Structure formats: structure tokens, C-alpha cells
Amino acid sequence: MVIHGVNVIIVDHDTPDLKEKDLTPLLWPDASDLRVIYVTLSGDKMTVHERHQVTGAGEAAQSLRAALQTAGISPAAIERFFRPFFGGVLLDNALESSAALLRFYTRRFVFGRAFVPSRGMRAFAAYLAAQLPQCCLHLNCPVESIECDSNRVRAVVVGGRRVEVESVILAMDAWSSSRLLNLPLPPSRPPVWTVFFSARESLYRGRLIVLPAGRRRLVRHFVQMTNIAREYAPSGSHLVVATVLDPRDLHPPSMAKAAEAEIREVFPHAQLEVVDILRVPNPVAPQLPGFMKNQAFFPQFANMQIAGDFQSWGSTEGAVLSGLHAAQTILNSRFL
Ligand SMILES: Cc1cc2nc3c(=O)[nH]c(=O)nc-3n(C[C@H](O)[C@H](O)[C@H](O)COP(=O)(O)OP(=O)(O)OC[C@H]3O[C@@H](n4cnc5c(N)ncnc54)[C@H](O)[C@@H]3O)c2cc1C
Secondary structure, three states: OOEOOEOEEEEOOOOHHHHHOOOHHHOOOOOOOOOEEEEEOOOOEEEEEOOOOOOOOOHHHOEHHHHHHHOOOOHHHHHHHHHHHHHHHOOOOOOOOEOHHHHHHHHHHHHOOOOOOOOOOHHHHHHHHHOOOHHHOOOOOOEEEEEEEOOEEEEEEEOOEEEEOOOEEEOOOHHHHHHHOOOOOOOOOOOEEEEEEEEOOOOOOOOOEEOOOOOOOOEEEEEEHHHOOHHHOOOOOEEEEEEEOOOOOOOHHHHHHHHHHHHHHHOOOOOEEEEEEEEEOOOOOOOOOOOOOOOOOOOOOOOEEEOOHHHOOOOHHHHHHHHHHHHHHHHHHHHO
């Protein structure tokens, strides 16, 4: 949020004395001009904090939950904002992910712009595919096995056909890559569910995400996507998307009903109809404290690079950067 040169506003009703503490561990160390407004409504006071330089020592070894507690953030503020927001971003309601991600994403959200492609997420893949000659891309043909010879890949088997290879980039999710390479599977995460609703009446105005407070929410957050991209629903209706991190053993139709009831707690006038329910198994690899150092669970191959968000961090950007790195490494090994 950028308001008249001030970058972050933190409102914490329950801990007025927090203004005395250094909130900077929640932010990024190298942004010396970052200004924080800390508002305590109990005392009707507004304090503008200058950024202090912080070392960030030990933060990578801390969980996000521990970092918030260490910073003195009140339990109420954690339940009202930090858990719904960062729990949803990191798909981790327990906030066990590395505290380093708190700073990383705070910086991204403060300085960057959030966007969605107007034609939906598939437009990304379609755009990349359109840059390639048609013969390069073979869809709907999963790799069945990989033939390795000590530390070299000799061939991949696709649709029963053996294809000899010079270099390979394996860009799958961590579990599929491990299965193909006969490696032990990495620790898994529970599936994440997305429930898509159509709404006849708009629930709210503005490009806002709704953060229901509390740890035991079925819906971690929801958003009326048509406020951001009108194209996401036919005219006269609105698309509301809810993220469910813990479906509590409910079957999908009951889960969708319970999700709808939670949305109605916030917007009693909501008239919703379920249009789709999406289950994402193993949504992102766990990003526990120190995860960046522990990523090398894949063996090194002379002519194969392994890419994917689990090689960097769990986001589209992380996946793309790891792919670029893999491609560059192969090019370097061939031409340098
Ligand atoms: C609910 C949800 C919301 C998210 N929101 C955001 C967001 O707002 N912003 C953001 O940046 N990130 C977001 N992410 C994270 C982002 O989706 C992932 O980080 C990213 O998709 C990872 O890309 P990837 O290429 O590493 O892996 P994947 O997207 O998992 O792609 C791996 C591909 O490999 C294919 N594959 C598997 N086995 C084989 C085989 N044998 N042969 C051929 N292909 C195979 C799979 O079909 C799959 O298409 C979200 C994730 C979820 C679950």
C-alpha cells in the first residue's frame, strides 16, 4: 500500500505499546527509506516510524509465526490480518513457513503490483507456447520413464517411444520428478481447494481481498475476481473465488456449502452458486525455516537440470526463474 510517500500502514487495536517496539523485522532490511505508519486506535494516536537498519540475523531459522510473536504483534492482529493474508499467500494456515518469506512477500506487495491475466492463468502458458515453433511442443504425452547411465541421461520414454537426448530440463513438480527418478518422495502438503462461485449481486466494490479472521476458518480468504478482471464472468454475474486450506474431511459439495455459509457471515446478502471446485494435490513444496539451504535433494546429472518452484520458492516467479537458471546452465555447459 503506498499512501503519500508512506509505504505501510499497520493497524493493531490491541497492542498500543507496540509502537515503542521495532517493527522493522517484519520488513525488508535494505529499504532505508521505507516509512511505516503504525496506528493504534485505542489511543487515537498515529506514529510515523523511520526505518531502522536491521540485521535480520536468525530470521531464516524462524517460522513466520515465531517471527510475528517475537516482534510483539498481538494475537488479535495475527488472527485478523497475518494468518488470513500470509496463510493464504503461502498456503500455510499454521504459519510454519520460513520467516524470510514474510519480508520477501511484504516487499513484493509493497513495491510491486498484483495482477491477473485478463484471459485467465492459462493465457500465460498459451503466450509462452506461441513463441515456440509448433513442432517443438507435444501436449498430453507424459514422460513415462527416464533412462540414466551413472550421472548421464541417455533417453526419455514418451508414449512408449524411446527418445535419445543430448540435454534435458526436467520441469515437473517435485513429486513427479522424484517418482521418475526413483527417489524417495519429498514431504507432502495437504491438498488445497479452490471453490468458484457465481454471484448475481456484487458482494462488494473495489479490488480487495477479503480476509476472514481466525485460525479455524474453512475459507482462508476470498475475492470477487470480477472486480479485478471483469472478463472472468459473463455480464450480469460476478466470480467469487474462495481458497480452502483445510476442508476438515468434508466432501466437496458439503465443503462448498460450508464455504458459502462462511462468505455469507461476511456478506449476508450474498447469493452464490457453485460453478466449480478445484483440488490441487501437493500445492507447493513445504517452505520451512532454512528451506533454501535444503533444496538439493536431487542428485546432480551431467546433462540434466531439474527445474520447478521447489528449486527456488513456491510461486510462478520462482518456477520461471528456476527454469531460466536451468536453461542457462545447459547453454553454458554446451557453449562455454
Ligand atoms: C491455489 C494456488 C494458488 C496460487 N496462487 C499463486 C499466485 O497468486 N501467484 C504465484 O506466483 N503463485 C501462485 N501459486 C503457486 C504456483 O502455482 C506454483 O508455484 C507454480 O505453478 C509452480 O510451477 P512449476 O512449473 O514449478 O510446477 P507445476 O505448476 O506443478 O507444473 C508441473 C507440471 O509438470 C507436469 N507433469 C507432471 N508429471 C509429468 C510427466 N511425467 N510428464 C510430463 N509432464 C508432467 C504437470 O502436469 C504440471 O503441469 C498458487 C498455487 C496454488 C495451488
